[in-house]
Amino acid sequence: MIRRLTLTARLTFLYTLVSAVVLLGLGVLVAWSTHLHFIDLDRDYLLDKVQLIEKIVDETPEPAELAAKLDESLNSHQGLFISITRGDEQLFGKGGITFPAELAARSAADQPIDWTDGERQLRGMSTELSTAQMPGGLSSPGQSMRLTLALDTQHHTHFMQMLRQQLAVYVLLATLLSGLLGWWAARSGLAPLRTMRERALKVTAHKLDERMPIDAVPVEMAELARSLNTMLERLQQDFSKLMEFSSDIAHELRTPISNLLTQTQVSLSQHRDPDTYRDILASNAEEFQRLARMVSDMLFLAKTDHGIQLPNREDVALEEEAKSLLDFYDAVAEDKQLRLRVDGAGTVVGDRLMIRRAISNLLSNALRHAHPGTDVALTVEPQMNGTSLCVTNTGDPIDAADLPRLFDRFYRVDKARAHPSSDGAGLGLAITKAIMLAHGGSASVTSSEGTTRFCLQFPGSHGPRSLRVASSQIQTSASAE
Known part of the structure; x- marks a missing residue:
C-alpha cells in the first residue's frame, strides 16, 4: 500500500x-x-x-x-x-x-x-x-x-495510572504534531521537485527550450536537474534535426516528382512521334535514377542512426584506392582543366567499399567546386593515433558559419539549394561522416583564403565500433553513387 x-x-x-x-x-x-x-x-x-x-x-x-x-x-x-x-x-x-x-x-x-x-x-x-x-x-x-x-x-x-494516561496523551499529541511537522518539512523539501514537474509539463513538441532549475534546488537534486537538462538539449537538437530533415526530404523529393509529373502531363496533352516519347522516357529515367540514389542514401543514413557494422574488415591501402578513383575522375578533371595528384601512403583496417565511397564523395565535391586550372590534391599521412586522408582544392572560400554544418544532411552552402553542375541531393558529405563514424574515425573541414581541405581521420589498429547494416545495402548505395 x-x-x-x-x-x-x-x-x-x-x-x-x-x-x-x-x-x-x-x-x-x-x-x-x-x-x-x-x-x-x-x-x-x-x-x-x-x-x-x-x-x-x-x-x-x-x-x-x-x-x-x-x-x-x-x-x-x-x-x-x-x-x-x-x-x-x-x-x-x-x-x-x-x-x-x-x-x-x-x-x-x-x-x-x-x-x-x-x-x-x-x-x-x-x-x-x-x-x-x-x-x-x-x-x-x-x-x-x-x-x-x-x-x-x-x-x-x-x-x-495518572502518569501513564498523561504519557499516552502526550505521545499521541506529540505524534500527531510530529506528523504535521513532517508533512510540512517533506512538502517544503520536495518543492523543487514540483517546480521541476511544472517545468516538465511545459515541454512540448513546439516548446523544447524549457530547462530545469539547477541553482534553486538542493545539491541532491542538482545532478538530476542537470541530467534532465542534458536530455532536453539532446531532444531539442534531435527534434530540430528531424524537422529540418523532414523539410529537406520534402523539398528534395518535390523537384524530381514535379519534373516527372510535368513532363508526363505535357507528353499526354497531345499525340507525339515515337522519338519524342523516347526522349521523354529517357528524361524520366534520369529523374527516377536520381530518386533511387536519394532514397538509397537516405536509407543508408537512417540505418547509421541505429548503428552500422562493417560488412568486411581488411587492410586497405588508401593511396591505391585514391589512385584508382583519380583514374575514374580523370575525364571530369580534364574537362574542368584541373590537375589531380596523390601524395603519401598509409594502410588502415576497414571496409574497402565504404572507404572508397567516402573518398569518392570528397573527390567529387572537390572537383565540383575547384576553380579551373588549379590542383586537387589527395594527401595520405600516417600519424601517431592513426592515419589521415585529406582532399584539398582551391575555390571560393566557405564562410566560417557554414563549416560546422557541411556534414549535415541536405545542407548546401549554395542558398539556392542547387548547383548547376551537380544533380546531387546534398547527402554525400553526411554519408562520408557516417562511414567514418562506422570506422571509429572522424571527418573535418577547414577553409581559408580560398583553400578548402576535407580530412578523414582513421583510427589506428583498434577495431571500429560495432554497429549494424547489411553489406548488400552498402554495396547498393555505393553502386548508385
Missing part, C-alpha cells in the same frame, strides 16, 4: 512512525523509571521502620509494653501494617491484613514484594529479629521472632 502513496505521504508516514516509536519508548522509559523509583522509596521507608521496630523491641522487656510502645510510635503512620510473631504466637499486629506465606521464607530484609489484599495494593518485607540482646520477657529458647511489615501503595498505583 505504501508504494502507491506519494513521496510526501511516504516521508510523512515514515517520519510519524519513527517519531511515534521514539516517543513511545521515551514514555515507557519514564513510566518504568518512576515505578522503580517508588520501589526504592518504599524499600527505604520499610527498612527505616524495621530499624525503628528493632530498637523498640530491644528496649522493651515485656510483650504488653511492646504493643503499647509500637502503637504509640507507629500510630501516625497511615497505610503501614505490622506483624511481630514468636513461633506461632503473634506478639503484635496492626492493620488486620493477611501476609503472604512467601514472606515468612525470607531470612533478612531485602527487596520487597508486591501483592493484593482485597482492594489494597501492598508492598512488604519480612525479617528475623535477633534475640541475643532481647529482654528476658520477649526471648524464648528455640523460638525466633519475625517482623513482617507492609505498606499500602494505592497512592503510588493511582499516581502511576
Whole structure:
C-alpha cells in the first residue's frame, strides 16, 4: 500500500512512525523509571521502620509494653501494617491484613514484594529479629521472632495510572504534531521537485527550450536537474534535426516528382512521334535514377542512426584506392582543366567499399567546386593515433558559419539549394561522416583564403565500433553513387 502513496505521504508516514516509536519508548522509559523509583522509596521507608521496630523491641522487656510502645510510635503512620510473631504466637499486629506465606521464607530484609489484599495494593518485607540482646520477657529458647511489615501503595498505583494516561496523551499529541511537522518539512523539501514537474509539463513538441532549475534546488537534486537538462538539449537538437530533415526530404523529393509529373502531363496533352516519347522516357529515367540514389542514401543514413557494422574488415591501402578513383575522375578533371595528384601512403583496417565511397564523395565535391586550372590534391599521412586522408582544392572560400554544418544532411552552402553542375541531393558529405563514424574515425573541414581541405581521420589498429547494416545495402548505395 505504501508504494502507491506519494513521496510526501511516504516521508510523512515514515517520519510519524519513527517519531511515534521514539516517543513511545521515551514514555515507557519514564513510566518504568518512576515505578522503580517508588520501589526504592518504599524499600527505604520499610527498612527505616524495621530499624525503628528493632530498637523498640530491644528496649522493651515485656510483650504488653511492646504493643503499647509500637502503637504509640507507629500510630501516625497511615497505610503501614505490622506483624511481630514468636513461633506461632503473634506478639503484635496492626492493620488486620493477611501476609503472604512467601514472606515468612525470607531470612533478612531485602527487596520487597508486591501483592493484593482485597482492594489494597501492598508492598512488604519480612525479617528475623535477633534475640541475643532481647529482654528476658520477649526471648524464648528455640523460638525466633519475625517482623513482617507492609505498606499500602494505592497512592503510588493511582499516581502511576495518572502518569501513564498523561504519557499516552502526550505521545499521541506529540505524534500527531510530529506528523504535521513532517508533512510540512517533506512538502517544503520536495518543492523543487514540483517546480521541476511544472517545468516538465511545459515541454512540448513546439516548446523544447524549457530547462530545469539547477541553482534553486538542493545539491541532491542538482545532478538530476542537470541530467534532465542534458536530455532536453539532446531532444531539442534531435527534434530540430528531424524537422529540418523532414523539410529537406520534402523539398528534395518535390523537384524530381514535379519534373516527372510535368513532363508526363505535357507528353499526354497531345499525340507525339515515337522519338519524342523516347526522349521523354529517357528524361524520366534520369529523374527516377536520381530518386533511387536519394532514397538509397537516405536509407543508408537512417540505418547509421541505429548503428552500422562493417560488412568486411581488411587492410586497405588508401593511396591505391585514391589512385584508382583519380583514374575514374580523370575525364571530369580534364574537362574542368584541373590537375589531380596523390601524395603519401598509409594502410588502415576497414571496409574497402565504404572507404572508397567516402573518398569518392570528397573527390567529387572537390572537383565540383575547384576553380579551373588549379590542383586537387589527395594527401595520405600516417600519424601517431592513426592515419589521415585529406582532399584539398582551391575555390571560393566557405564562410566560417557554414563549416560546422557541411556534414549535415541536405545542407548546401549554395542558398539556392542547387548547383548547376551537380544533380546531387546534398547527402554525400553526411554519408562520408557516417562511414567514418562506422570506422571509429572522424571527418573535418577547414577553409581559408580560398583553400578548402576535407580530412578523414582513421583510427589506428583498434577495431571500429560495432554497429549494424547489411553489406548488400552498402554495396547498393555505393553502386548508385
